[in-house]
Amino acid sequence: MKRIYLDYSATTPTHPEVVKAMLPYFTDVFGNPSSIHSYGQEAKGAIEEARVKVADLIGARGEEIIFTSGGTEADNFALKGVAFANESKGNHIITGSIEHHAVIETCKFLERRGFLVTCLPVDEYGLIDPGDVKKAITDKTILISVMQANNEMGTIEPIAEIGRIARDAGIYFHTDAVQVVGHIPVDVNELEVDLLSMSAHKLYGPKGVGALYIRKGTKLIPFMHGGDQERRRRASTENIPGIVGLGKAVELARQEMGEEAERLTYLRDQLIKGLLERIDHTCLNGHPLKRLPNNVNVSVDFVEGESMLLNLDLEGICASTGSACSSSSLEPSHVLLALGLSPEQAHGSLRFSLGKWTGEEEIERVLEILPRIVAKLRAMSPLLKSH
Amino acid sequence: MRDVWSLYSEKVMEHFKNPRNVGEIENPDGIGHVGNPVCGDIMELYIKVNDSTIVDAKFKTFGCGAAIATSSMVTEMVKGKSIDEALEISNRAVAEALDGLPPIKMHCSVLAEEALKSAIEDYLAKSK
Numbered sequence: 178m179k180r181i182y183l184d185y186s187a188t189t190p191t192h193p194e195v196v197k198a199m200l201p202y203f204t205d206v207f208g209n210p211s212s213i214h215s216y217g218q219e220a221k222g223a224i225e226e227a228r229v230k231v232a233d234l235i236g237a238r239g240e241e242i243i244f245t246s247g248g249t250e251a252d253n254f255a256l257k258g259v260a261f262a263n264e265s266k267g268n269h270i271i272t273g274s275i276e277h278h279a280v281i282e283t284c285k286f287l288e289r290r291g292f293l294v295t296c297l298p299v300d301e302y303g304l305i306d307p308g309d310v311k312k313a314i315t316d317k318t319i320l321i322s323v324m325q326a327n328n329e330m331g332t333i334e335p336i337a338e339i340g341r342i343a344r345d346a347g348i349y350f351h352t353d354a355v356q357v358v359g360h361i362p363v364d365v366n367e368l369e370v371d372l373l374s375m376s377a378h379k380l381y382g383p384k385g386v387g388a389l390y391i392r393k394g395t396k397l398i399p400f401m402h403g404g405d406q407e408r409r410r411r412a413s414t415e416n417i418p419g420i421v422g423l424g425k426a427v428e429l430a431r432q433e434m435g436e437e438a439e440r441l442t443y444l445r446d447q448l449i450k451g452l453l454e455r456i457d458h459t460c461l462n463g464h465p466l467k468r469l470p471n472n473v474n475v476s477v478d479f480v481e482g483e484s485m486l487l488n489l490d491l492e493g494i495c496a497s498t499g500s501a502c503s504s505s506s507l508e509p510s511h512v513l514l515a516l517g518l519s520p521e522q523a524h525g526s527l528r529f530s531l532g533k534w535t536g537e538e539e540i541e542r543v544l545e546i547l548p549r550i551v552a553k554l555r556a557m558s559p560l561l562k563s564h
Numbered sequence: 565m566r567d568v569w570s571l572y573s574e575k576v577m578e579h580f581k582n583p584r585n586v587g588e589i590e591n592p593d594g595i596g597h598v599g600n601p602v603c604g605d606i607m608e609l610y611i612k613v614n615d616s617t618i619v620d621a622k623f624k625t626f627g628c629g630a631a632i633a634t635s636s637m638v639t640e641m642v643k644g645k646s647i648d649e650a651l652e653i654s655n656r657a658v659a660e661a662l663d664g665l666p667p668i669k670m671h672c673s674v675l676a677e678e679a680l681k682s683a684i685e686d687y688l689a690k691s692k
């Protein structure tokens with residue numbers, strides 16, 4: 178059976194061309210960039226080349242890009258780095274209720290260290306109201322962190338408007354753009370962000386590498402102490418193959434992004450429309466238009482997500498769910514609850530995230546299989562009375 | 565969002581794919597309706613009793629793969645058992661009959677045991 182991967186928001190396969198670009202850096206160009214001999218300098222050159230590519234993609238300068246081990250580290254670095262470096266100015270941080278755990282848990286950690294965190298609600302589509310951000314600002318506010326697009330239900334936040342508010346108030350602004358970079362255009366100056374997190378494996382790059390954009394002049398403490406790497410902001414011998422892979426992935430994304438976003442948006446809307454038409458008592462989660470080109474998230478009433486996923490998997494279709502039953506904490510998705518969904522609706526949520534190797538055929542197959550699965554599960558659901 | 569079911573035994577998967585005794589019994593002698601306090605799932609179990617023996621059992625479940633498989637298994641196990649014997653069936657016995665469950669899914673088998681107990685209690689209350 179041909180398997181169908183529809184979980185690109187969890188991770189993407191590494192693009193074959195990215196793998197090809199990385200390979201020499203395991204064997205031939207293996208030097209330590211801190212060494213002054215030719216091996217070291219070749220490796221150093223490769224890092225700087227990748228740095229410029231990443232910077233170019235988001236309208237930044239090379240020196241404003243720090244390579245990290247991924248999106249989670251970039252989020253941790255941004256939040257802890259700014260918080261601890263600006264304690265003398267204030268202790269208040271503003272964030273949203275649907276952030277990734279990398280931001281939420283870091284904020285909780287900072288709260289335990291004496292920082293005050295305001296967590297803003299979202300509307301039924303998952304949008305933060307920039308007016309709420311403005312109202313939440315106090316003279317103690319040192320950082321605002323709002324994700325650019327949500328990983329579960331795809332809603333794209335009004336980052337530029339929040340950026341303007343932060344800039345006017347003189348407050349640092351961080352955005353987690355892990356789901357966005359490489360998929361739709363991002364410009365740090367248009368968005369007026371001071372810090373931006375990204376991850377390679379969400380854009381057909383390798384796992385274990387990401388980057389944090391840090392606007393020149395931003396005060397933050399180093400993430401790791403040790404050697405002089407990454408302008409002394411993150412010590413540790415650089416992950417050269419990974420960084421080269423990220424550079425190549427970014428280069429490919431730049432060439433393909435425009436067309437690919439259009440293609441995926443079309444497929445996304447086909448899938449959404451088809452699911453809502455073919456399965457009654459189903460609703461779309463997240464904003465219908467302000468939405469990542471590749472994200473489909475629906476709640477199917479009266480059925481539980483893990484049992485749907487399991488049935489889909491038996492048919493070779495790989496997706497994900499926000500159901501409590503499939504999370505290790507046995508809690509439903511905090512994102513879906515924040516939209517105002519009941520725990521039962523969160524239970525019945527399914528996310529299909531599309532990507533480079535998704536075509537009409539895959540969408541058709543989901544539309545053919547899922548209604549059958551739902552009918553089978555509904556027949557055994559006590560929530561749906563047969564009379 | 566994790567791959568919990570890679571830990572499911574073949575027996576669990578078999579019952580999940582082809583659950584036995586799905587549905588409701590018309591004019592049942594006992595109905596158990598329980599909710600799972602851990603993850604919020606729901607199970608309904610119906611029994612038909614003749615001469616203190618459970619002659620038929622059916623279920624409806626809103627829950628994960630383990631919840632469906634344990635519902636299916638418990639309804640199979642009770643058929644032909646006396647009320648006293650049925651009350652002895654523990655969640656562990658159901659899980660064992662399925663060749664085990666991942667630790668994080670043991671609470672789903674508790675739901676199955678409770679649904680059975682509550683159906684029997686309902687029967688005993690009615691037949692008083």
Ligand code: FES
Pocket residue numbers: 501502503600603604605626627628629630631669671672
């Ligand atoms: S019924 Fe929710 S985890 Fe099994």
